[in-house]
Each structure stands twice: as C-alpha cells, then as structure tokens.
Amino acid sequence: MTNKQVAIDPGKQSSTNSPADALSIDTVEGVELYAKHQKIYPRKVSGLFAKLRVSAVLVLLSLYYFLPWFHWGQRQIVLFDLPERQFHIFGMTFWPQDFFYLTAVLIIAALSLFFFTAIAGRLWCGYACPQTVWTEVFLWVERKIEGDRGRQMKLDKGGMSVDKLKKKALKHTLWILFSFWTGVTFVGYFTPIRELTFSLLSFSLGPWELFWIAFFCLATYANAGWMREQVCIYMCPYARFQGAMFDKDTLVISYDTARGDPKGSRQKSEDPKEKGLGDCINCQLCVQVCPTGIDIRDGLQYECIGCAACIDVCNGVMDKMDYNRDLIRYTTEHQLEGHVTNFLRPKLFIYMLVLIAIITAMGLSMANRSAVELDVIRDRNGLYRETSNGLIENTYTLKVMNKDTQVHSFDVTASGLPNMKLLTSSQALPAEPGEVLDLVVSLQIKPVDLERASNKIELTVTSQQDSDIAISEEARFLGP
Ligand code: SF4
Ligand code: SF4
Structure with a gap:
C-alpha cells in the first residue's frame, strides 16, 4: 500500500x-x-457500481429520514427516550438494564465489519458510511447547480459575478436546509419527531433540542460540504487499521498493471501492441472521478474508499476503445499474481460462526425476554430464624423491576418445599413502568418438613394485570 x-x-x-x-x-x-488542501471536483460517473451506490444512498437516507415518522402501536417506531430511560425499537422497550443488548449489537457490528472487509475490502466506506452517503447528496446538489467537474472548476477559477454569486448562494442554501433537516431528524430519534416539528414551527424548541439540531446541522454541512475526502483521509480511524483485515484473497479495487502498462494515448484504430502500449489510454478519467483524488494506477492506497467509480468510468473507456472491460476491477492480490483466489478462508468461517452464535443467542434472549426482572437477595442478618411458634423462617428482599410500559402489581409465590407459608407486607404494590419495587418476603416452614440444612426453592412474581408477565428465580431456604 x-x-x-x-x-x-x-x-x-x-x-x-x-x-x-x-x-x-x-x-x-x-x-x-x-x-x-486542494478542492477535488469528482466527475459524474455512470455504470453498474454508480447505480448500486445511488440505490444504497436512497435506501439508507429514506430509512433515516422517514423511520421516525412511523408509529408502532401508540409510540414512535424508534425512539430513544432519555428522560424516561426507555428505548423503544420496533415495538420492544429496552431499559438501561438491557445494556448488554447494546454491547451485543456493537460486537455484531464490529464482527460484520471484519467479515465483510475480509471478503471485499472497504464495502462499508464505498456504499454505506454516512460520510459517503451525505457527500453523495451534496455532490448531486452541487452538480445540479454548478454543472459537472469542468464547469465547477471554471466557475471557481473565474472572478465574482452575479451568476456565480447566485449559484453559490443557492448551493449553500440547499446544503444548509438539507443539513438542518438532518439535525432535526437526528433529534427526532430522541424527542418524538411530531412534537419536535410542532415545537419547531411554533418557535418553542427547548435549549438542548436547539443545541443538538444546530450541532448536527453544522457537522453535516461541514463534513459533506467542505471537508469531504479530508474526513476519510485524516479523521477516520478505520482507514488506518483496515490493512490489518485485508489479506491476499480480499477483493480490492485494483488496476491491472500487467495489462494496462505501458500507458499512452492512441487512436482507436491503432494497434497498441504495434506502438508498444498496454490497454490504458492514459485518459485520466479514473483520477477525475475519484472522490479522494487519487490515481488507482499507483496501487492500493489507504485513501481509496472503494467506491468503484474508477471501475465504472474505465469500463466506459474500454467499451469505446473496443477493448475488454475490467482493466480496473474488483480482484485479489493472489489473482493479480496469477494464483487462484481462496474465498473459503478459515478466518471467514470463524467470523461467520461467531456472528451466527451471537445473533442466535441475542435473538433467543430477546424472544424470551420478560417484561419483569427479578433479583432475590437473602437477608444478611442471619441464616434463619426460629419463630415463637417453632417455625423456621428465612427472609428475602425481592427486587422486582417492571420493564413493561404499563403499570403492574405483582403477586409473589414460593415453591420447592411442602407446606411453606409466605408472608409479605408489601405485596401487590403497583409498579410504574421502569420502577424497581423492593418486596420483603418471609417464608416459614415446620422443621419436620425440612430434609436438609440447605434447600432449593423457587420464588415467582406474576403480574395481576397480565399473567403472562411472570418470572421465577431460584433461592436457598436454610434451616438447622
Ligand atoms: S480510466 Fe482506464 S484507460 Fe483511462 S487512465 Fe484510467 S485506467 Fe487508463
Ligand atoms: S481509487 Fe477508485 S475506488 Fe478508490 S476512491 Fe478513487 S474512484 Fe473510488
């Protein structure tokens, strides 16, 4: 590299x-x-990979901008309600206690990145990274107003004129409006977006909402409008460590030096072999379409975000010259060296197996998720107590968390030993959504019913409103 x-x-x-x-x-x-820094003016490109990139941009932006406007039941489909410490995602409600799901999601995301990077290099950067997606939109707006690369360069080189002022003002106004709505949508994932829009239209936004909208508006405008490839080259850590995930069988975008060199211009009718030339006509189009301004013919470089624009444009050139396509293509180092690519590598299987295991475990855990959580804590004041009427008593504190979005009152039952008597003073107190109840429970049993000193029992809490909302936890009943 x-x-x-x-x-x-x-x-x-x-x-x-x-x-x-x-x-x-x-x-x-x-x-x-x-x-x-020199401004890069990427030339417009069309072709298979450009279509794929535009499709990815449309899907991802539609998801981002439209998702918060949909409801699931009574609630916004995705809402991170920080004041209430509730995270509503597709009908499920998560609490800070469910933090391990977030950990699992982050592990899945990291492993997926390793997996897909090992297969096909910087797919994420080229097609799905927000920096790429938003820059693509900003470039589109720029081209619509100022024209393609040549016109933009001419406009920037020329002196100030009414036409230039108008074009620049329109471009920046549209960029700022788009950035502003990006900020509003982002905050709409934390404050219900319909209420947020109403507050916006009635000029009654709170200070934090205003701050975050302004922050994300500025970040979008600066990153996609001004900094662009600078973010990928100087700020993004992924570009720096991606090399560690590549191997000689990873698909990367490469120029076929053996076929393309020596480079040189020629007429379509001329035979390159007679002129001692390879297939590269040195038209520089692959450099002109590159959003990071590099020349892929210099070899794999960390600035390359894998957008495949150079493949599309070079294929167009090859078509015009009646040469074979794929002078620049997705290939592997092994293939370029004349070896066979090994797609079935052990590390890919390992990534895949670990991914499947974590996704399955997370899916099962979520499917069996209860809307109530229970922790049983034994009384620390003594192993057991003998009551005045000769019974053996153990006391427990039950921490019952209502993870549902409705109020619930809970009944407590105990099983595992015969003729067990359960005493509790705080049973059936209503628990608000997210509230943790401390229920003190005493169990009493005759000494003759105790077979051993330590006995396994089970404590169960059940909602009075919905008997499906129940959870059991094992505990020990100690005796003499
Ligand atoms: S687009 Fe293709 S033919 Fe033109 S300079 Fe690049 S590699 Fe050579
Ligand atoms: S070298 Fe090709 S694939 Fe890499 S960033 Fe430039 S245009 Fe995209």
Whole structure:
C-alpha cells in the first residue's frame, strides 16, 4: 500500500529533530509536512457500481429520514427516550438494564465489519458510511447547480459575478436546509419527531433540542460540504487499521498493471501492441472521478474508499476503445499474481460462526425476554430464624423491576418445599413502568418438613394485570 501524503525523508531531516522540534516546524528542509488542501471536483460517473451506490444512498437516507415518522402501536417506531430511560425499537422497550443488548449489537457490528472487509475490502466506506452517503447528496446538489467537474472548476477559477454569486448562494442554501433537516431528524430519534416539528414551527424548541439540531446541522454541512475526502483521509480511524483485515484473497479495487502498462494515448484504430502500449489510454478519467483524488494506477492506497467509480468510468473507456472491460476491477492480490483466489478462508468461517452464535443467542434472549426482572437477595442478618411458634423462617428482599410500559402489581409465590407459608407486607404494590419495587418476603416452614440444612426453592412474581408477565428465580431456604 502506498502513501502519497508522506513527505518526510528520514535521511533529510534536520540534526535537531527532537519531537518538540518536529512539532514546532511546518517544513523539513523545504518539504511540506502537511498536504495543502486542494478542492477535488469528482466527475459524474455512470455504470453498474454508480447505480448500486445511488440505490444504497436512497435506501439508507429514506430509512433515516422517514423511520421516525412511523408509529408502532401508540409510540414512535424508534425512539430513544432519555428522560424516561426507555428505548423503544420496533415495538420492544429496552431499559438501561438491557445494556448488554447494546454491547451485543456493537460486537455484531464490529464482527460484520471484519467479515465483510475480509471478503471485499472497504464495502462499508464505498456504499454505506454516512460520510459517503451525505457527500453523495451534496455532490448531486452541487452538480445540479454548478454543472459537472469542468464547469465547477471554471466557475471557481473565474472572478465574482452575479451568476456565480447566485449559484453559490443557492448551493449553500440547499446544503444548509438539507443539513438542518438532518439535525432535526437526528433529534427526532430522541424527542418524538411530531412534537419536535410542532415545537419547531411554533418557535418553542427547548435549549438542548436547539443545541443538538444546530450541532448536527453544522457537522453535516461541514463534513459533506467542505471537508469531504479530508474526513476519510485524516479523521477516520478505520482507514488506518483496515490493512490489518485485508489479506491476499480480499477483493480490492485494483488496476491491472500487467495489462494496462505501458500507458499512452492512441487512436482507436491503432494497434497498441504495434506502438508498444498496454490497454490504458492514459485518459485520466479514473483520477477525475475519484472522490479522494487519487490515481488507482499507483496501487492500493489507504485513501481509496472503494467506491468503484474508477471501475465504472474505465469500463466506459474500454467499451469505446473496443477493448475488454475490467482493466480496473474488483480482484485479489493472489489473482493479480496469477494464483487462484481462496474465498473459503478459515478466518471467514470463524467470523461467520461467531456472528451466527451471537445473533442466535441475542435473538433467543430477546424472544424470551420478560417484561419483569427479578433479583432475590437473602437477608444478611442471619441464616434463619426460629419463630415463637417453632417455625423456621428465612427472609428475602425481592427486587422486582417492571420493564413493561404499563403499570403492574405483582403477586409473589414460593415453591420447592411442602407446606411453606409466605408472608409479605408489601405485596401487590403497583409498579410504574421502569420502577424497581423492593418486596420483603418471609417464608416459614415446620422443621419436620425440612430434609436438609440447605434447600432449593423457587420464588415467582406474576403480574395481576397480565399473567403472562411472570418470572421465577431460584433461592436457598436454610434451616438447622
Ligand atoms: S480510466 Fe482506464 S484507460 Fe483511462 S487512465 Fe484510467 S485506467 Fe487508463
Ligand atoms: S481509487 Fe477508485 S475506488 Fe478508490 S476512491 Fe478513487 S474512484 Fe473510488
């Protein structure tokens, strides 16, 4: 992997190059440490991969903007209600106690990233990353107003005119409006979006809502409008460690040097072999469509986000020249070296098996999820107590959490030993959604009914409103 931005030659560094010196200067013997930003004007491209990318953009943006407007039952379909500490997702309600589901989702996301990167490189970056998705929209708006690459470059080079001012003003206004609605939608996942829109229209937004809308509006406008490829190249950590997930059998976008070189222009009617040329006509179109401004013909580079725009445009050139397609293509290092690609690698099976195991465990756990949670804590003041009428008594504190969105009162029952008597003072107290009840429960039994000193019992809490909402927990009953 080459790195076009590295500009320091260790052999040329100053003799006083302590870390402090290195940080305090901008150049080393005239070599720039930081690449000066030059605006990239990606040329519009069409083709199979462009269609796939646009489809992914449309699906993802539709999900993002429309999802919060749908309801599941009485509630917004996805709502992270932070003040109530409830997270409503497709009819299910999660509580902070369900945090391990979030952990499982993050593990699944990380493993999926490893899995798909090992198969086909930076699929995420090229088709699904929010930076790519939103930049695609901003580029579309820019092209609609200012024209394609050539017109944009001419407009930017030219002096200020009424036409230029109008175009720039319209472009930035549309970008800001789109960014603003992105911010509103984002906050709409935390505050019901219909109420939020009403507050917005009646100028009664709260300070936090205003702050986060402004924050996400600014972040979208800056990242997709101004910083674009800079985010991928300098800010995104994934670009830096993706190399660790690649191997020689990973599909990456590559230029076929053996077929394309030596590069050179020629007439369509000329035989390249007679001129000693390969198939690359050196038209530079693959560079002009690249959103990060690199030349894929220099080899795999970490700046390449795998968008496949260079494949589409080069295939178009090959068609026009009546050459075979795929001078730039998805391929593997092994294939380029003339070996057979091994798609069935052990690490892919390991990723897949772990993924299946975690997804299955999470699915089962969610399917069997109860709307009530129970913790049984034994009284720490003594192992057991003998009552005045000769019974053996054990006391427990039951922590009962109502994880439903309705109020419930709970009955407590005990089983596991014969003729057990249950005493509780706080039974049947109503628990609000999310409330944790502390129920103190005493169990009494005749000594003759105890076969051993430590006995397994089961405590069960059941909702009075819905008998399907019940949970049991094992405990020990201790005696002499
Ligand atoms: S688009 Fe294809 S033919 Fe044109 S310069 Fe790039 S690799 Fe060569
Ligand atoms: S080199 Fe090709 S695939 Fe990589 S970012 Fe540029 S256009 Fe996209």
